[in-house]
Amino acid sequence: MIERTVTIRNRSGLHTRPAATLVKTAARFASEFYIKKDSFEINGKSIIGVMTLAAEQGSTLVLTFSGRDETEMAEAVVGLFEKGFGEL
Amino acid sequence: MSEETGERIFNGLPAAGGIAIGPAFVYEREEVFVSERVLTPDEVDREILLLNEAMLRTRQELERIVSFARKKLDDDAAKIFESQLLMLEDIEMLHSLERRLREEKKNADFLIYDELKRYREMFDGAKDIALRERMADLDEVGQRIMRNLQKKRLHLTVEGRHIIISEQLTPSDTLLFSRNDVLGYATDTGGIASHAAILSRSLKIPAVTAMQGASKEIRTGDLVILDGQHGILIVNPTEEHQREYERKSSRIESLEAELAELVDLPCVTTDGHKVELSANAEFVDELEYIITQGSKGIGLYRTEHLYIAKGDFPSEQEQFIEYSATAQSMYPQTVIFRTFDIGGDKHLNRGIPEQNPFLGWRGIRMMLDEPDLFRQQFRAILRASTMKNIKLMFPMISGLSELEEVLGIFEEVKLELRDKQINFDEHMEVGVMIEVPSAIFVADELAKRVDFFSIGTNDLVQYLMAVDRNNELIADLYQEFHPAVIRALKTIIDTGHRNNIWVGMCGEMAGNPLATVLLLGLGLDEFSMVPSVIPEVKKIIRSTNYEDAQRIAHQALQLPTSRKVRDFLEAYVRERQPQMMAALLNDDPDGDGNHVSALPVSRIAADEDHGPGDADSDSGKKTED
Numbered sequence: 001m002i003e004r005t006v007t008i009r010n011r012s013g014l015h016t017r018p019a020a021t022l023v024k025t026a027a028r029f030a031s032e033f034y035i036k037k038d039s040f041e042i043n044g045k046s047i048i049g050v051m052t053l054a055a056e057q058g059s060t061l062v063l064t065f066s067g068r069d070e071t072e073m074a075e076a077v078v079g080l081f082e083k084g085f086g087e088l
Numbered sequence: 089m090s091e092e093t094g095e096r097i098f099n100g101l102p103a104a105g106g107i108a109i110g111p112a113f114v115y116e117r118e119e120v121f122v123s124e125r126v127l128t129p130d131e132v133d134r135e136i137l138l139l140n141e142a143m144l145r146t147r148q149e150l151e152r153i154v155s156f157a158r159k160k161l162d163d164d165a166a167k168i169f170e171s172q173l174l175m176l177e178d179i180e181m182l183h184s185l186e187r188r189l190r191e192e193k194k195n196a197d198f199l200i201y202d203e204l205k206r207y208r209e210m211f212d213g214a215k216d217i218a219l220r221e222r223m224a225d226l227d228e229v230g231q232r233i234m235r236n237l238q239k240k241r242l243h244l245t246v247e248g249r250h251i252i253i254s255e256q257l258t259p260s261d262t263l264l265f266s267r268n269d270v271l272g273y274a275t276d277t278g279g280i281a282s283h284a285a286i287l288s289r290s291l292k293i294p295a296v297t298a299m300q301g302a303s304k305e306i307r308t309g310d311l312v313i314l315d316g317q318h319g320i321l322i323v324n325p326t327e328e329h330q331r332e333y334e335r336k337s338s339r340i341e342s343l344e345a346e347l348a349e350l351v352d353l354p355c356v357t358t359d360g361h362k363v364e365l366s367a368n369a370e371f372v373d374e375l376e377y378i379i380t381q382g383s384k385g386i387g388l389y390r391t392e393h394l395y396i397a398k399g400d401f402p403s404e405q406e407q408f409i410e411y412s413a414t415a416q417s418m419y420p421q422t423v424i425f426r427t428f429d430i431g432g433d434k435h436l437n438r439g440i441p442e443q444n445p446f447l448g449w450r451g452i453r454m455m456l457d458e459p460d461l462f463r464q465q466f467r468a469i470l471r472a473s474t475m476k477n478i479k480l481m482f483p484m485i486s487g488l489s490e491l492e493e494v495l496g497i498f499e500e501v502k503l504e505l506r507d508k509q510i511n512f513d514e515h516m517e518v519g520v521m522i523e524v525p526s527a528i529f530v531a532d533e534l535a536k537r538v539d540f541f542s543i544g545t546n547d548l549v550q551y552l553m554a555v556d557r558n559n560e561l562i563a564d565l566y567q568e569f570h571p572a573v574i575r576a577l578k579t580i581i582d583t584g585h586r587n588n589i590w591v592g593m594c595g596e597m598a599g600n601p602l603a604t605v606l607l608l609g610l611g612l613d614e615f616s617m618v619p620s621v622i623p624e625v626k627k628i629i630r631s632t633n634y635e636d637a638q639r640i641a642h643q644a645l646q647l648p649t650s651r652k653v654r655d656f657l658e659a660y661v662r663e664r665q666p667q668m669m670a671a672l673l674n675d676d677p678d679g680d681g682n683h684v685s686a687l688p689v690s691r692i693a694a695d696e697d698h699g700p701g702d703a704d705s706d707s708g709k710k711t712e713d
Contacts, residue, residue, distance in 0.1 A: 016168065
């Protein structure tokens with residue numbers, strides 16, 4: 001299992017577009033992917049779950065990946081956060 | 089007049105610009121009803137099959153909508169439907185549905201209904217509009233699946249050119265109706281930032297929202313006029329109104345193209361005098377729209393909406409996130425945050441009944457009694473100021489001692505941040521709102537301690553005239569062109585300039601095109617208004633000579649009554665800005681000087697602290713003073 005901590009950099013947080021990008025990217029991989037914010041954890045492959053996080057700019061999220069392609073998946077997903085979902 | 093013809097006027101929010109005139113089509117969304125059933129074991133498998141079929145059908149529908157949306161809308165608007173498709177495919181929801189179906193053995197449409205309820209509870213507390221909009225999207229997806237399970241069809245067709253009136257329109261209603269010859273949309277619920285409003289703008293179909301029950305009062309076939317720029321709906325209009333809006337509509341078309349070109353041009357008079365036009369705002373979601381209107385920043389950001397949305401004071405961190413997001417999205421333009429102005433019409437005092445809340449515990453008075461809340465807000469604003477594009481102002485200041493007390497707390501907070509080595513803008517400009525009449529008479533003292541004044545005309549006029557404008561018996565005494573008001577404005581502006589500080593205005597008057605030349609001539613430096621009127625005001629300023637404006641202001645100051653001031657300004661605008669006047673006011677070619685028309689113009693802004701429907705302003709009322 002891989003665990004990564006990321007901060008949301010783009011200003012409008014995980015709103016409609018970034019949430020969709022995140023879920024679509026995650027769907028390309030077989031591994032399980034969970035996102036934890038404060039004490040709340042959701043499935044990172046679920047758009048509704050990501051919506052309920054209501055993650056705003058500046059929030060810190062803990063991402064966990066587990067499965068056979070977890071390394072590639074972690075790289076792809078963390079990359080999205082680092083690039084601010086192309087909104088920086 | 090209105091009794092004879094049955095004309096009714098509804099005020100809402102301007103969701104998408106333009107004017108539409110035509111018959112109403114009242115659309116009643118067919119509700120999906122579900123009942124709870126317990127299935128026999130044999131039925132469970134069959135139900136799963138039916139659910140899968142309904143899912144497939146829903147998916148096909150959504151895919152068609154997405155491809156239609158991609159053709160018809162800009163990228164961002166089309167994304168709304170793409171995300172609906174993702175919601176449909178949401179693995180968590182699918183798993184949860186199938187699991188519950190097997191375990192609880194209940195009918196699928198009931199389970200979907202129940203799942204939606206669960207999510208709705210989760211989103212209900214959300215203060216974020218965007219989040220509530222996503223719940224609306226999810227709801228729409230759920231309704232679509234339930235409808236398909238029940239094998240029902242939606243009918244979104246209408247013959248001929250109509251204005252669609254509905255309690256509510258979902259994003260796909262808005263998109264799919266546009267396949268017909270739809271002239272406009274008017275809904276009871278919704279906001280400027282709702283997905284349906286975004287779609288109307290993207291489709292360029294005029295729309296008015298937040299009409300508060302209008303759909304119940306209108307019948308299919310009624311003639312309606314929809315003014316999407318000012319948020320007005322007129323049902324069974326008088327012939328006069330019809331003619332007026334037909335004229336406006338044709339003129340607006342040519343004017344619109346012209347106004348669009350103004351967006352990037354500076355706001356400067358023909359002889360080179362420059363002023364700032366900025367927008368009044370309260371939600372991060374509005375910012376994108378504000379920018380497209382050519383605003384130079386935000387002249388009034390009402391922070392109390394955070395309180396109202398949450399029902400309690402937001403934490404420092406919540407405030408910090410909101411303020412920095414706002415500052416960043418407006419950068420390099422500036423944002424003027426007004427500290428919490430709670431009380432008065434916002435009914436949010438802590439359960440202590442007040443006989444006269446407008447003269448009561450509100451604005452700075454309340455904040456000074458709650459210094460910890462004040463410190464929290466100051467810290468959040470200062471921390472958000474690192475990009476140096478934030479200014480701060482205080483509401484309801486009545487005199488120097490209050491201002492000194494506020495500034496004292498502000499300085500203490502700065503000191504505390506410096507101690508903790510937290511960065512902030514050391515040179516942040518601070519200002520006071522001039523809205524309590526006493527402040528006018530001590531403006532000289534106030535000006536020496538701040539960087540700017542911002543005139544809040546809505547309250548200033550109320551307090552100056554002793555008129556509660558929400559009281560219909562006397563609302564016609566609320567007159568922003570009263571000589572006392574414009575002379576007060578002159579005193580405030582002159583006092584500011586004498587002390588080398590700039591003077592802005594963030595009340596409704598700043599966005600009233602009839603007042604533009606007067607305010608310009610009085611020397612106002614910044615006009616802050618609802619974003620939708622910025623292009624009009626800019627056009628007037630760009631075609632005015634500053635010296636002329638000064639002369640107009642000088643002459644207006646000599647006039648003895650509100651009516652005379654109004655007539656004088658109307659005559660000037662009619663002569664100098666015939667095209668603008670024709671589109672905005674009722675420029676009657678026969679020149680019989682009819683005034684009914686002025687109504688929509690000053691209703692432009694259900695703004696500055698008054699919700700839609702209560703901003704009953706003076707114009708259009710022929711009261712002699």
